[in-house]
Amino acid sequence: MEEVAKMNRAFYERYQKLDDGEEFWRLMMAPLRQSIRINTLKAPLEYVKARLEERYELEPIPWVKEGFFINTREFGDMIEYALGLVFPQEASSMIPPVVLDPKPRELVLDMAAAPGAKTTQIAQYMKNEGCIIANDLKKWRANVLIANLNRFGVLNARVTVKDGIYFSRFENTFDRVLLDAPCSSVGMIRKSFKFLTDWSMKKVIRYSNIQKKLIVAAYKALKPGGVLVYSTCTIDPLENEEVVDYLLSKTDAKLEKINLPLKSTPPVLEFEGKKYSEEVKKCLRIHPQDNNTEAFFIAKIRKP
Numbered sequence: 539m540e541e542v543a544k545m546n547r548a549f550y551e552r553y554q555k556l557d558d559g560e561e562f563w564r565l566m567m568a569p570l571r572q573s574i575r576i577n578t579l580k581a582p583l584e585y586v587k588a589r590l591e592e593r594y595e596l597e598p599i600p601w602v603k604e605g606f607f608i609n610t611r612e613f614g615d616m617i618e619y620a621l622g623l624v625f626p627q628e629a630s631s632m633i634p635p636v637v638l639d640p641k642p643r644e645l646v647l648d649m650a651a652a653p654g655a656k657t658t659q660i661a662q663y664m665k666n667e668g669c670i671i672a673n674d675l676k677k678w679r680a681n682v683l684i685a686n687l688n689r690f691g692v693l694n695a696r697v698t699v700k701d702g703i704y705f706s707r708f709e710n711t712f713d714r715v716l717l718d719a720p721c722s723s724v725g726m727i728r729k730s731f732k733f734l735t736d737w738s739m740k741k742v743i744r745y746s747n748i749q750k751k752l753i754v755a756a757y758k759a760l761k762p763g764g765v766l767v768y769s770t771c772t773i774d775p776l777e778n779e780e781v782v783d784y785l786l787s788k789t790d791a792k793l794e795k796i797n798l799p800l801k802s803t804p805p806v807l808e809f810e811g812k813k814y815s816e817e818v819k820k821c822l823r824i825h826p827q828d829n830n831t832e833a834f835f836i837a838k839i840r841k842p
């Protein structure tokens with residue numbers, strides 16, 4: 539706790555009001571467990587798993603069939619990695635595509651897709667059928683995305699480089715939309731303290747404004763009956779409950795409850811003088827101590 543306060547006092551003072559448990563602060567700073575997702579686009583799950591088990595200890599991630607905690611961080615000399623059979627991916631970041639639940643032959647928009655961890659997972663669930671529009675604002679990040687799509691054998695994606703807001707013109711078009719939004723990345727502190735030292739309230743407010751525009755565009759692009767998943771790897775209510783509450787107040791969007799075998803923290807209904815709809819209770823707010831993962835927030839939204 540003192541360590542956090544020393545590195546960024548404003549950060550500590552704000553989130554102390556959200557969760558002030560010892561475990562919250564300890565796991566906010568502790569290194570992450572390494573995890574991987576097996577890429578079934580290239581080989582059967584059991585085959586890759588058996589190969590890896592000859593050399594490593596794998597522990598299943600309860601909320602994703604293809605996900606495992608693994609006792610190595612050395613991917614440079616792992617042949618399965620070189621072949622695109624495994625994707626090193628943080629365990630909680632595997633949740634949004636599971637909640638999105640895309641099916642073969644659907645049309646899916648991944649609005650902020652680079653570097654492509656979730657796009658490759660979506661393609662895996664679609665068995666490389668149908669089509670994914672994988673978009674990112676930044677060209678250099680889109681290049682990394684393209685490299686990952688090639689490496690992981692994704693054949694049903696088309697990459698675009700646009701501001702996500704552009705997609706609002708394709709009204710009622712996509713069966714499913716993932717908005718894994720740009721955010722203040724508090725969850726990533728466990729990867730790099732840079733996310734703690736760089737954090738500022740100004741950035742949170744800026745992200746919150748961008749996220750509100752993106753979620754409205756994402757919702758417009760969704761077909762009636764379709765599913766929009768909104769996610770961030772951060773804990774600030776302004777970037778999570780507030781953004782979802784904003785969509786609920788501006789549109790006919792409906793939230794759906796997410797049932798997965800994991801622990802979570804109750805969503806925030808009131809923070810710093812702001813109140814949110816009771817509906818946001820259906821969102822999944824994950825703090826680092828809940829499952830010893832990165833922090834994450836996920837909302838499942840349906841268009842009636």
Ligand SMILES: C[S@@+](CC[C@H](N)C(=O)[O-])C[C@H]1O[C@@H](n2cnc3c(N)ncnc32)[C@H](O)[C@@H]1O
Pocket residue numbers: 649650651652653654655656657673674675676679700701702703718719720721748
């Ligand atoms: C959390 S990251 C996405 C991670 C990615 N979904 C994955 O799983 O690998 C957010 C991404 O949003 C992109 N971004 C930022 N502003 C955007 C905008 N206005 N429209 C679309 N993408 C944007 C960033 O370049 C960044 O790659």
